[in-house]
Amino acid sequence: MEYKALQDPSDRIEVKNTTCYMCACRCGIRVTLKNGEVRYIQGNPDHPLNQGVICAKGSSGIMKQYSPARLTKPLLRKQGTERGDAQFEAISWDQAFGIMEERLGRIRAEDPKKFALFTGRDQMQALTGLFARQFGTPNYAAHGGFCSVNMAAGMVYTIGGSFWEFGGPDLDRAKLFVMIGTAEDHHSNPLKIALSKFKRNGGRFISVNPVRTGYSAIADEWVPIKPGTDGALLLAIIHELIAMGLYDREFLVNYTNAAELVNMDDASSEYGMFVRFEVPPEEGCFDAQNKLWWDRELDHPISTHTPGADPYLLGDFKLSDGTPVKPSFQLLKERVEEYTPEWAERITGIPAETIRRLAHEMGVTARDQKIELPIAWTDVWDNEHKTVTGNPVAFHAMRGLAAHSNGFHTIRALSILMSILGTIDRPGGFRHKAPFPRPIPPCAKTPKGPEGVQPNTVLGGMPLGWPADPDDLFVDEAGEPVRIDKAFSWEYPLSVHGLMHNVITNAWRGDPYPIDTLLIFMANMAWNSSMHTDDVRRMLNDKNENGDYKIPFIIVADAFQSEMTAFADLVLPDTTYLERYDVMSILDRPISEFDGPVDSVRIPVVPPLGECKPFQEVLIEMGSRLKLPAFVDKDGKRKYRDYPDFIVNYETEPGSGIGFLSGWRGTAGEKFMRGEPNPRQWEMYAKNDCVYHHELPKSYQYMRNWNQGYLEWARNVRLTRYAEPINIHIYSEVLQKFRLAAQGKSIGKQPPARLKKRIEKFCDPLPFYYEPLEAQLSDLQKYPLNAVTQRPMAMYHSWDSQNAWLRQIHAHNYLMVNPVVGKANGFEDGDWVWVESQWGKVRCMARFTEAVEPGTVWTWNAIGKASGAWGLTPDANESKKGFLLNHVISEELPPHADGEHISNSDPLTGQAAWYDVRVKVYKAADDEPQETSPQYKPMPKFPGMGVAKTIQAFFAGKGEWK
């Protein structure tokens, strides 16, 4: 046999670049087609994000493309059948558009908020958000609320940037890397690339996680922690760092509000606010530079950043008018006084010795291994710096912190820890990615009241925004929510990404009001993105006394036969990522690098299957039909031929020069960030690996919160409105404003009486530790264990059970438990057990592992599936042996002092508290069926779905795979 490349001259080989979408990471891929069939998908070596590598999911794109679970036709629920039965008839797109046009047109004319549009783990919030806003509905959000909004909000409200897509650890230069509560992350490949380089360069890697798998496996040290207690750990580390003087004083003084004086006169309406010496000349969404330090030399208050001034960070002082003041760092020091390592040991399960050592490692590495780069830069106060310096301690954290109801404060604590170590936007520490840093908080705002929602009118603000004070809340006169998910209300004042996890329950209950049409795009709310799935499925199918569905009309845009599609009245078949145009817009969350903004696109490599239509096209079509202003001209005529045309020509305002893409703007593609539409923009992206990468000059790449050059550049390209410094909020005045309102000390919006205590407690300007809310309301004797999920690296949420290759790696899941738990509860490795919380129970198989903290049980997320879904046979492992933990997680807390239907979420951000659930685990009876419970009636195959082969031998290029 000859082992040479298979080259048949008659084969048509094409190689095309596009962007992967097997997960949210958005790597560049190179797709080889043989005779029109996908032969090989590899990482694009010229792509800045993944530099040629690719992951398990990305490598299995072929099986997604040719999956028999794909939807290929618009489907309408058959008359007389129930939701969930999944009895559909195929209809034409014309009919589908007709139905939607009629319905949405009516809603828009009557009460636009009765249309709710929620999207899952998508990457086109710029367009979906625009559509919602143009439609006039406030009821729009993407997955952020159930995903990691704590991470975004906790950090953006502290350092003006965040992990997640907005920034990350600089592992190129870090010496010590502490990863907290991260399994797989949105930054999948880049993080792996960086981790291995870091380790090979001799960096020390510590992982704080109740579980040791994945990344944590290669950590030099694993610090097992009890879930929900990281706040205690981080505060204790801060305690130790301050006690030992292991903080970066210079950084704190110059770049944070640590030295700024806080009014300590508790009789004053300004109590807890920074004292200001003058009214700012200009008001805007930035921190005015009008605060005071206490100068050491003069022993006198002095305007911050006065040249030559050297303020106290600690101490307490009196202004000449007798007002007691303290630097905010003093307040932080006082706050953490009680948070000793010994205290934290009792909460976290981590020995105090270890906590101290961790603090010392961080502090000493930061102080003694300083990096100095020969890069001159100028700060906003006109100080010239010959070098950029950095303290090489980097952190990364994700949902292990975020998905708890105390996550916001925990993440504030982390941000503060990173700040006192002096590691923000400096080499070896945390680095921003454009469009961050943004002001604290960023400028975008929602409408401030119900008047922002009017028939046939564009929404009077952004559907999502960043409240800076109580007046920014989106509430009615009584202080009650305007949005269906109650975001931006007093219940969850900083819910900057909405609360998608409460939409169905609220709409079902009609609280705060019933809606008419729910459009779900790319979210599997009847399964893995709902808390308490079993109940949610009932709500989706529930009717009122008249026999009408409580949620009258549900539209689902999906690419596969997901559990959610079964509950749709109308199903819109989407394309796959290989079949459509797409943009990773600078207006949303682009794939920027530390060194500058990057955005990217997808360009189809194969034609759409069947009647699949990109959802982007659906929105453009609907926008045009409904005559939403952005989509039609003055005469109401359709403005954009299609989505690619829209991307090229749309500008946020006529002539703004700001559009979805930042690269190759201007009539000839000579401009970037801003510029006239360029008719050949797509071509230019296509020629450049589908990416636009603007590398900033070196001197603009660091210290961007305070970097004059950068801030002015950002202002000039209109990334930001102001070039004002973005000082780190060690002490959060924003939160203090909410607290003052709750205390009745401020004029303006006041919380409803029932929430006053809650606001007062949680809107603490300094981080504090509290036990997760659900734990506070649970019988911990009865439910002693924490149950969490982790992302498997080879599966993306629920997407990949239809994927013939990936599902062989994760066909079903086990409950992973420490053997100690098994022993104590009378079951063995491999036994069928029940996991039960106060909300419900699930039957599953247990697997013993020594790599989990004994108070925690865990499983892979979203491997279990409903029978018959995802193109699988009803007896597939996913639905028989696999299980979904969501059944035992609640979307609401038990009734308590704050109210009856309070979301099981962070009280500030509304972040779903997935990982707060408390469970017990016990052996299933021997006579019980050896399959997961609950079970559902198998979903039938839908019209238009493909044939699921029992023997499949994929070989591209023979014309068998279309």
Place this chain on the structure above:
Amino acid sequence: MTQLALVIDLNVCVGCHACVTNCKEWNTSGIAGPLVDMNPYGADPTGTFFNRVQTYEAGEFPKTETLHFPKSCLHCEEPPCVPVCPTGASFKRAEDGIVLVDYDKCIGCKYCSWACPYGVREFDEQQKVMKKCTLCVDRIYDASLPEKERKPACVLACPTSARLFGDVHDPESEVSVAIRERGGYQLMPEWGSKPSNHYLPRRKTNIRIHEDELVRADNPLVKEGHLPKPALDEPSFDDVMF
């Protein structure tokens, strides 16, 4: 003589399975393909893969180590799978040491798989022949690919670059240097099969903090005047020394 091989760095492998599925997608449409999947959408799906990533745990909580362990044919220097093959379908190439199966000769007797201690050969249930990692022989010599990409698919895919590829007989190659300098080892050395693929062990980086690093004169607390300061009236040596 050349001996091509993989060297797998367990120090950085995070167990992502990229090498598993990228191998599958490359090879299923390549010279070794198709790689069949049985019951791909039903109960207990199973298919032919040339590479698997496994997970092991060592030790007991809290001193647990989790190890991700990728494994494909190790292209042994003394491959026990080759001499036992009755047809000569299994062979080791003289020019580069790659162990291959000629599917046109293989009778599917499975005997070679019995003779491999490493469990890396997989019988293709559709084509009824024995298959295994080819070291991507149809990539690494393909002149139509850019030079940089003439590497096994799994190597190119690996996000942590835990997979090195090269000639382990060339002492100056990247792989030989890695084996030499980082303690590269072979699996089951007891059988004398001399696997060409090697594994690089875990290494730990620790920080040692000395007492004097914690208490130092440049402690910023000094600036706050908050370092413990004896009261002025406390006795001092100065008062009593001559």
Place this chain on the structure above:
Amino acid sequence: MHPAFSVIFLTTLIGIGQGLFLALYTGEVYALFKVLPPQDGQQFYGMGSLLVMVFLGLGLFASFFHLGHPERAWRAATRWRTSWLSREVIALPAFMGVAFLYGVTHWLGMETPVVYIGSVGLSISLILGAIATLLCFTLFVCTGMIYACIKFLQEWHSPLTVLNFILLGSASGFTLATAFAYFAAPDLVDFYGAWAIIITGGALLTRGASLIRNARLKPKSTIQTAIGVRHTKVVQKAQGFMGSSFNTREFFHHMPAAVVRSVKWVFLVLVFPVPVVFLGSGLMSSSAALMVLAVLVQYAGLLAERWFFFAQANHPQNLYYQSIA
């Protein structure tokens, strides 16, 4: 290992065929030296050889079920220099061929001596029989060596494996010969019966020895050497796939340990004492039924023995396939 039925039948069937041939030829040689009465060429050696061919043929037939590509089976003869399997593939038809000729010459009555060594006259069939005997042992050795040569299958890697194949095959062949002789050569019944009992006893010794040896084996490969981690407690959590794979199907019997243990006792009883008792009482009572029963029971026992032979072999590759998660 996973006991494949094709191989179980192959080895047991050719084993009994080989044993029967050896019995026939022993009888002829004894007769040559006048220790035993001569037998009718057609009825005894002819029919006997036919019986041998039937067993070998069935074995060969079974072996094809083991092959993915039986149509290419001829290729398997090409690597005799290195592969015991290839050698077996040559030895089996060679033996069959010569044994066939042996039967044919007997059938055709070509029993007159053509060569004399001293006073002993050797007929064509006698010469062919000698060659066939050589091939028969070669085949036994090849078959045994297929298993014995794989050094990391420690349960098999022993001369006992070859001995067992020879003795167990011979025992079953002699038992069969006893029953056959009852019909075709009644005056040889005692001779065969006695030898059958002796060889069965010998087989018990060697098979017992291998059981004892195997029970004491210390696996050379451990999970530590398999993955190269020197830690006293290492366990696999995930083998990398969840359905199954060739590696989980081919190398493990997937039976509870209790079943394997019972199979061992079943074969120990069925192969050794029971046939001996049946044969003994059959000889004493001259009962054909008992003799036939001895054959059937022993063969059934051998099926169990062969199943156990595979099941007991612990392939080191299994260290890599222990757990799914």
